Amino acid sequence: MPRTKRMLIEGVCYHIINRGNQKQRVFLKEGDYKKYLEIVKHYKKKFYFKIYAYCLMPNHVHLIIESRDTKDLAKIMQGVTQVYSVWFNNKYNKIGRLWQGRYKSKIIEKDKYLIDCLKYIELNPIRAKIVASPSEYLWNSWQERKLSDNGFYLLDVPEIL
Numbered sequence: 001m002p003r004t005k006r007m008l009i010e011g012v013c014y015h016i017i018n019r020g021n022q023k024q025r026v027f028l029k030e031g032d033y034k035k036y037l038e039i040v041k042h043y044k045k046k047f048y049f050k051i052y053a054y055c056l057m058p059n060h061v062h063l064i065i066e067s068r069d070t071k072d073l074a075k076i077m078q079g080v081t082q083v084y085s086v087w088f089n090n091k092y093n094k095i096g097r098l099w100q101g102r103y104k105s106k107i108i109e110k111d112k113y114l115i116d117c118l119k120y121i122e123l124n125p126i127r128a129k130i131v132a133s134p135s136e137y138l139w140n141s142w143q144e145r146k147l148s149d150n151g152f153y154l155l156d157v158p159e160i161l
Contacts (some may be wrong), residue, residue, distance in 0.1 A: 010070055013052060013110060013158075015117050016063040018081060018103040025058045026098055032088065033139045036061070039083050041154055046079075047072045050156035053118040055140035057128065062121040064108065066156075077103050114158055 020026040027033050033056050040063075044051065049067040067073050085098040108114050122145075125137040134142040144155050 011110075013064050013066045013108040013114060014073060015106040015108050015121075016065055016077065016103050017060060017106075018077070019060040019100040021097045021100045023059050023100070024098075026060070026084075026088065027056060027058055027139075028092065030138075032091075035087055036080075036084050037139075037154065039080050039087075043076050043079050044154060047076050049073075049076060050158075051141075051154045052114065052156060052158045053121045053141045054154065055121045055124045055137075057124060057130075057139075062124060064114070064117060064121065073105065110158060118158075 027036065036056060040051070047067065049065050049072065052064040052066065053062070054064070055062045065073065065076070067076065081099055081103065088098055089095060108117050122134055122140050122142040125131045125140065126134065131137045134140065135146070137143070141155055144153065
């Protein structure tokens with residue numbers, strides 16, 4: 001059965017969620033998180049998309065992305081997930097799928113819901129009881145938004161802010 005086609009709309013943002021296959025961890029060490037963010041940064045330069053929020057959890061990823069061209073969204077995510085998967089499998093001498101199917105994408109209009117979604121993503125480590133405060137979690141956009149010294153500089157500021 002063929003996959004359903006994604007609804008792509010100009011001028012909106014997308015909440016992207018990508019989970020590890022069978023809920024497995026996709027980040028095992030600190031260097032894994034860094035590598036993923038480096039790959040995202042590379043694709044951001046290549047496709048000129050905006051990132052309004054991100055959170056890398058041990059077994060999944062959240063991103064809020066706005067791409068210039070809706071056709072680029074699939075190229076961006078395909079590139080990021082493939083490059084990271086190959087790198088991860090080589091590093092840990094693994095084979096097979098790292099990600100659970102294709103990524104999920106939800107449309108977000110640039111209004112109050114964008115702010116709510118941004119908060120939801122950045123507070124994810126607290127809900128998961130990994131940390132007590134977002135300042136304690138290194139792998140989300142809260143660090144960059146508040147501290148601006150995480151070394152990745154991926155964030156763009158949404159107009160609503």
